[in-house]
Amino acid sequence: MTTIRIAIQKKGRLSDESIKLLKECGIKFSNGTGKLKAKASNFPVEFLFLRDDDIPGYVADGVADLGIVGLNEAVEKDKNTDIVKELGFSKCRLSLAIPKDKDYPGLQYFEGQSVATSYPKILEDYFKEKGINADIHEISGSVEIAPSIGLAVGICDIVSTGSTLMSNGLKEVEEIFYSQAVLLGHKDLPAEKQAILNKLLFRIDAVQEGKTKKYIMLNAPNHSLDQIIEILPGVKSPTITPLKSEGWSSVQAVINEDDFWEVIEGLKANGAEGILVLPIEKMIA
Numbered sequence: 001m002t003t004i005r006i007a008i009q010k011k012g013r014l015s016d017e018s019i020k021l022l023k024e025c026g027i028k029f030s031n032g033t034g035k036l037k038a039k040a041s042n043f044p045v046e047f048l049f050l051r052d053d054d055i056p057g058y059v060a061d062g063v064a065d066l067g068i069v070g071l072n073e074a075v076e077k078d079k080n081t082d083i084v085k086e087l088g089f090s091k092c093r094l095s096l097a098i099p100k101d102k103d104y105p106g107l108q109y110f111e112g113q114s115v116a117t118s119y120p121k122i123l124e125d126y127f128k129e130k131g132i133n134a135d136i137h138e139i140s141g142s143v144e145i146a147p148s149i150g151l152a153v154g155i156c157d158i159v160s161t162g163s164t165l166m167s168n169g170l171k172e173v174e175e176i177f178y179s180q181a182v183l184l185g186h187k188d189l190p191a192e193k194q195a196i197l198n199k200l201l202f203r204i205d206a207v208q209e210g211k212t213k214k215y216i217m218l219n220a221p222n223h224s225l226d227q228i229i230e231i232l233p234g235v236k237s238p239t240i241t242p243l244k245s246e247g248w249s250s251v252q253a254v255i256n257e258d259d260f261w262e263v264i265e266g267l268k269a270n271g272a273e274g275i276l277v278l279p280i281e282k283m284i285a
């Protein structure tokens with residue numbers, strides 16, 4: 001039977017969320033044993049647990065059919081792979097940062113200067129596009145230390161909350177690249193593997209869709225049902241059932257997480273009571 005191989009990060013910022021997503025897709029596998037390979041018991045997939053740096057290359061070579069990495073790593077490694085899907089977690093950016101007591105006149109700050117980074121390709125492309133000639137110094141980790149030891153006048157590294165920069169006396173001056181975890185795919189997968197990938201994508205879509213929605217139940221006075229239905233578009237339209245108490249109905253609908261507070265305020269303003277909001281585990285349109 002055909003199986004696909006998916007490479008995920010063994011240990012690091014992507015590991016927990018990658019495993020969680022695959023488990024939410026109903027795939028059962030063991031990951032806590034220190035093993036570098038695992039077969040799923042209920043889906044035709046084998047997992048490889050690797051350093052994230054190696055994943056784009058393995059997917060390009062076909063050692064793995066799919067891989068989960070940060071877009072930053074995929075673009076930096078510049079291997080011949082497809083970005084099959086954005087996964088919405090491990091969101092971060094690559095930024096240029098300099099010592100916080102230095103004036104920043106703009107990108108010319110870096111002209112002819114040395115900049116330390118673990119992402120030389122992304123930074124080189126950025127500087128090229130902006131017409132800056134800088135000396136890019138590649139280091140593989142603890143990049144934030146470079147200015148304080150005289151290695152570089154600035155750095156380009158991953159930023160999320162900014163607390164690592166701050167605790168190293170640096171300030172962010174340019175955001176140059178936005179990243180999140182992506183599902184990488186080998187180019188031209190054979191049809192049987194593509195069919196398994198399609199099945200996986202269907203499940204990922206259902207999990208992702210569920211996360212952007214909430215299920216809402218409430219009691220509404222019949223005289224304001226029209227206004228309440230207007231506020232609750234639902235998947236097709238809200239479900240309405242009469243309550244035993246005269247003049248009241250129970251209303252159930254799906255709402256977008258983004259509109260959540262506006263919807264609740266509108267419902268309350270129209271006399272809704274007993275509002276219950278539930279998470280949706282999966283949603284199939």
Ligand SMILES: Nc1ncnc2c1ncn2[C@@H]1O[C@H](COP(=O)(O)OP(=O)(O)OP(=O)(O)O)[C@@H](O)[C@H]1O
Pocket residue numbers: 009010011012013014050051052053069070071072073090091092158159160161179180181
């Ligand atoms: N602070 C952060 N917030 C959000 N996402 C992050 C953060 N730091 C890193 N990431 C994302 O997670 C990816 C993996 O980060 P991690 O620090 O685990 O990598 P690593 O040290 O290179 O791991 P490995 O040992 O596998 O090589 C990064 O390439 C980036 O896409």
Ligand SMILES: O=P(O)(O)OC[C@H]1O[C@H](OP(=O)(O)OP(=O)(O)O)[C@H](O)[C@@H]1O
Pocket residue numbers: 013141142157158159160161162163164165
């Ligand atoms: O803006 P922040 O929220 O501080 O996040 C940014 C930091 O997060 C990552 O390191 P991580 O914490 O994964 O440690 P690492 O040195 O092992 O990569 C990244 O390399 C930055 O140093």
Ligand SMILES: [Mg+2]
Pocket residue numbers: 051052053
């Ligand atoms: Mg790495």
